[in-house]
Amino acid sequence: MKKETMGFKGGFHLLDAYPLPFCTIIDEISSDGAPEQFQFPVTGQKIEHVIVNLCPTEPWALPNWVILKHKTAAFLSMLKEIKTSYFSDARFHLAINEKEDRAVEDAVNFARAEDWIKVIPLCAKYPQDDPVILAQVLLGMDVSFGQDIKSLGILIVDAQTVSAMYEQGIMRKDVNSRYVVLSGTGLRENEIIRAELGTSVEKILKNKVKDASTCRVFMNGPLRGKEISDFSQKIDWSVNNIVVFEEKSRKVLFPMFKADELAFTTSLLGELRRCVYCNxxxxxxxxxxxxxxxxxxxxxxxxxxxxxxxxxxxxxxxxxxxxxxxxxxxxxxxxxxxxxxxxx
Amino acid sequence: MKKFLKPIEPLLDKGLNTAESFIHTHRKVNFFFGAVFEAFDGLIRNPKETAQSPPFIRHNYDVKRFMGAVLVALVCGWVLPAIYLYGWQCVVPKLIVSFVAGVFIADFLWVIIAREEHIAEGGFVTCLFIPAILPPQAPLWLIGLGAALAIIFRNILGGVGNNLVNPALFSRLFLTICFPAFLVTGYQMPLIGTQGIHTVPQGLDAVTHATPFTAFKTSGEVASYLSLLLGTATGSLGETCRLALILSGLWLIKVKVANWRVPVSYLGSVFIFSVFFSLILGKAVAPPFFQLLSGGLILGAFFMATDPITTTYNQTAKWIFGAGCGFITVLIRDFTTLPEGVMYAILLMNLLAIPIQSLMVKIRYRL
Structure with missing residues (x-):
C-alpha cells in the first residue's frame, strides 16, 4: 500500500512547537469512594465506520506508546476480536501518525491480509484528530461541529478506549481506571498516571504542583479544554489529560531572551493591538x-x-x-x- | 547577552516598577510622560496580561516581532546598500532626522494631545521608508517634514491598523505636490564622491543626474540592467540597490510577514502589460525588463504594496490588488509625462482595496 498523504489546509504542528518529555514512571492513584465503571461506547446504534485514532496531535495528550507498548500487531489483533464480537459489519479506519515508522509498518503489514481495516498514515498536525476533520479526511463525509456523530454511524475511539473495550467486552474484566497525562510548567514533573475513575482532581495533583496560588488547571488541554476552578471535580473517561500552567501575571523583563521560560504558560506573549490584517x-x-x-x-x-x-x-x-x-x-x-x- | 543582563535584571525590574507606580499615582506626570514610559516599557518587558478565555496558550509571535521583521528587512534592503553607495554622511543624518521628527516629536505630541493611541513600533517602519523614497540630495528639513506628515496622517486615520493608504507614500505625494523642485532634481550618481558633512543640511549639491526613467523619456536611452540591479544607477536613496531589496523581500516572504501573492502579481502584471504595450507600440514605450528594474518598483512591490493593513484581507483579492497596481504603474509610466508611477499606483489601489475586498467577500460567501 502506498503511503498516502492526506490532510487539510492550515493547522499547526503543536508536537514540534512544544516538545514535552515524559518519564515512563506511572503512578497508581485510587479514588476515595468506589470507582466508577467504564461505559462501553455503543448503545444500540448501528455503526458503519469505526475510526481508530492513533494520531494524537497535542503534545499534552496521551502518547501512543503507553497503550501500544510498541506492539502494534498485538493491539490490532485485539481490535480484530472486538470487530468480530461487536462490529461485524463495520469498516475500520486506522488513523496513525506517519512519523511513527515502526507502528505504521506493522499496521500496514497487518492490514495486507485483512480486508476490513484500512490504515491511513496521517500528518500529526493539530487539529487532525478532531472528529469533524477525521470524518472529512478519512470518510469524505461532511459533519458539522457539535453534531452527534454516532447518529451518523461513525464511532471514533482512541487507543485507550480500544484497550478498555477489549478488557471489558472480551476478557470480561472490570475497567475502572485510566491513564491521565499530567503536564505543564506549573508541575514539578511531567507524568503519566493511572487513576481510578471518580478520583478528584485535587487528589491527583496533590504534591505535584509547584505553587498552588499561581497555577491554572486545564482539563483536556489548554486549546480545546476547560479551565477548572472546582478541584473536587471527579475525573471520568473523557478526561485524557490535565495541564497545569504557571500564571505569569507580572511583567517579565527581556522577553526576547526568555522564549522558553514564557512559552508554555498562560501569558499572552505580546500586547493587545488592533488587527493588522496579517492573514x-x-x-x-x-x-x-x-x-x-x-x-x-x-x-x-x-x-x-x-x-x-x-x-x-x-x-x-x-x-x-x-x-x-x-x-x-x-x-x-x-x-x-x-x-x-x-x-x- | 543573557549572562550580561542577569545581574542588572532585578535592579532594572524594580526600578521600572517604581517608575510605573509613580507615574500612575501622579496625574500630571502621567499626562506628559505616561505614553513615553509605556512605549519604553513595552519594548523591554512582556505585558502582564494572561489568557482569560480559551485557548489558554498563545503563540510566541506578536505585532512587535512582525514589525521588527520589516525593520530588519528594510535595514538590509536599503540602509546598508545606501551607506555603501552614497556614504554614511548622506544616510545616517536622514535617518536620525526622520526618526526624531516622526516618532519622537509627531507621535509623542499626538499621544499627549489625543490620548487614545499608544506609541508603537509601526512608526519606525514608516519613518524608515521616508528617506528611502526621497532623492539622495533631499534636504534634511524635507525628510523631517515628510516623516512628521506621515505619522500625523496615519494617526488621524486611527493609527496602525486603521490607515487607509500607506502613510509614507501619502507623505511623499504631499511633498511631490508642495515641493516638486526637490523631488525631480537631487538624484545624485552613486559612488561618485560622498557629500561632505557640512553640505548635508542644505541638500542640493552639484553633481546630479536624471533618473533612468527620466533619461528614457527624454532621450530613449536604456540604462544597463546590471547597473540597475546593483544600484549604480541613479534613483531615490533606497530604491537603487535592487538586488538587496529582492533578497530581503524574499526573506520577508519566507517569514510570512509579506504575502507572496502581492509581489508576484504586481511584478507579473507589470511584465505582462509592458510586453503587451511593447508589442503594440514598439520602441515608444519602455521595454519590459527595464520597467521591472527601474524606478521604485522593486521597493514598492516587496515592501510597500505588501503592507498588510492597506491591502485587501482576502487572499484571492490580493491577486487583483497586485495586478491593478501593475496595470496602473505601466499606464502611468508609458502614457503620461510623469517620470514614475509606482507611488500613484499603490496609493490608488490602497483606496480601491476596500471595494475589491467587499466584492470578494460577497462572491465567496454568496451574499
Whole structure:
C-alpha cells in the first residue's frame, strides 16, 4: 500500500512547537469512594465506520506508546476480536501518525491480509484528530461541529478506549481506571498516571504542583479544554489529560531572551493591538474560514453579519486566537456570535 | 547577552516598577510622560496580561516581532546598500532626522494631545521608508517634514491598523505636490564622491543626474540592467540597490510577514502589460525588463504594496490588488509625462482595496 498523504489546509504542528518529555514512571492513584465503571461506547446504534485514532496531535495528550507498548500487531489483533464480537459489519479506519515508522509498518503489514481495516498514515498536525476533520479526511463525509456523530454511524475511539473495550467486552474484566497525562510548567514533573475513575482532581495533583496560588488547571488541554476552578471535580473517561500552567501575571523583563521560560504558560506573549490584517488566522484555519472577518463585524457591532461568513463550519479548535499576533480573542468572538444564533 | 543582563535584571525590574507606580499615582506626570514610559516599557518587558478565555496558550509571535521583521528587512534592503553607495554622511543624518521628527516629536505630541493611541513600533517602519523614497540630495528639513506628515496622517486615520493608504507614500505625494523642485532634481550618481558633512543640511549639491526613467523619456536611452540591479544607477536613496531589496523581500516572504501573492502579481502584471504595450507600440514605450528594474518598483512591490493593513484581507483579492497596481504603474509610466508611477499606483489601489475586498467577500460567501 502506498503511503498516502492526506490532510487539510492550515493547522499547526503543536508536537514540534512544544516538545514535552515524559518519564515512563506511572503512578497508581485510587479514588476515595468506589470507582466508577467504564461505559462501553455503543448503545444500540448501528455503526458503519469505526475510526481508530492513533494520531494524537497535542503534545499534552496521551502518547501512543503507553497503550501500544510498541506492539502494534498485538493491539490490532485485539481490535480484530472486538470487530468480530461487536462490529461485524463495520469498516475500520486506522488513523496513525506517519512519523511513527515502526507502528505504521506493522499496521500496514497487518492490514495486507485483512480486508476490513484500512490504515491511513496521517500528518500529526493539530487539529487532525478532531472528529469533524477525521470524518472529512478519512470518510469524505461532511459533519458539522457539535453534531452527534454516532447518529451518523461513525464511532471514533482512541487507543485507550480500544484497550478498555477489549478488557471489558472480551476478557470480561472490570475497567475502572485510566491513564491521565499530567503536564505543564506549573508541575514539578511531567507524568503519566493511572487513576481510578471518580478520583478528584485535587487528589491527583496533590504534591505535584509547584505553587498552588499561581497555577491554572486545564482539563483536556489548554486549546480545546476547560479551565477548572472546582478541584473536587471527579475525573471520568473523557478526561485524557490535565495541564497545569504557571500564571505569569507580572511583567517579565527581556522577553526576547526568555522564549522558553514564557512559552508554555498562560501569558499572552505580546500586547493587545488592533488587527493588522496579517492573514495568519486564515492561513492556519483548518476549515478554510477567515476569522478576521468575524472580528471586524464584531467590533462594528454587527454580530448578525458575522454569521454569514460560513461561521457554522468553525470547529472551535482555537488556532486563530492561538496564532493571532495582535492577541485578539477570536474564539471568544466566534462563540459569542454562535450563541446569538441559538437564541433565535 | 543573557549572562550580561542577569545581574542588572532585578535592579532594572524594580526600578521600572517604581517608575510605573509613580507615574500612575501622579496625574500630571502621567499626562506628559505616561505614553513615553509605556512605549519604553513595552519594548523591554512582556505585558502582564494572561489568557482569560480559551485557548489558554498563545503563540510566541506578536505585532512587535512582525514589525521588527520589516525593520530588519528594510535595514538590509536599503540602509546598508545606501551607506555603501552614497556614504554614511548622506544616510545616517536622514535617518536620525526622520526618526526624531516622526516618532519622537509627531507621535509623542499626538499621544499627549489625543490620548487614545499608544506609541508603537509601526512608526519606525514608516519613518524608515521616508528617506528611502526621497532623492539622495533631499534636504534634511524635507525628510523631517515628510516623516512628521506621515505619522500625523496615519494617526488621524486611527493609527496602525486603521490607515487607509500607506502613510509614507501619502507623505511623499504631499511633498511631490508642495515641493516638486526637490523631488525631480537631487538624484545624485552613486559612488561618485560622498557629500561632505557640512553640505548635508542644505541638500542640493552639484553633481546630479536624471533618473533612468527620466533619461528614457527624454532621450530613449536604456540604462544597463546590471547597473540597475546593483544600484549604480541613479534613483531615490533606497530604491537603487535592487538586488538587496529582492533578497530581503524574499526573506520577508519566507517569514510570512509579506504575502507572496502581492509581489508576484504586481511584478507579473507589470511584465505582462509592458510586453503587451511593447508589442503594440514598439520602441515608444519602455521595454519590459527595464520597467521591472527601474524606478521604485522593486521597493514598492516587496515592501510597500505588501503592507498588510492597506491591502485587501482576502487572499484571492490580493491577486487583483497586485495586478491593478501593475496595470496602473505601466499606464502611468508609458502614457503620461510623469517620470514614475509606482507611488500613484499603490496609493490608488490602497483606496480601491476596500471595494475589491467587499466584492470578494460577497462572491465567496454568496451574499
Amino acid at each position: 495568519f488566522c486564515d492561513d492556519i484555519c483548518p476549515v478554510d474560514l477567515e476569522p478576521a472577518l468575524y472580528y471586524h463585524s464584531y467590533i462594528r457591532g454587527e454580530k448578525h453579519k458575522a454569521r454569514l461568513y460560513n461561521m457554522g463550519k468553525c470547529i472551535e479548535c482555537g488556532l486563530c486566537s492561538f496564532i493571532c499576533p495582535s492577541k485578539l480573542e477570536l474564539l471568544k468572538i466566534i462563540r459569542e456570535c454562535k450563541a446569538l444564533d441559538k437564541h433565535e
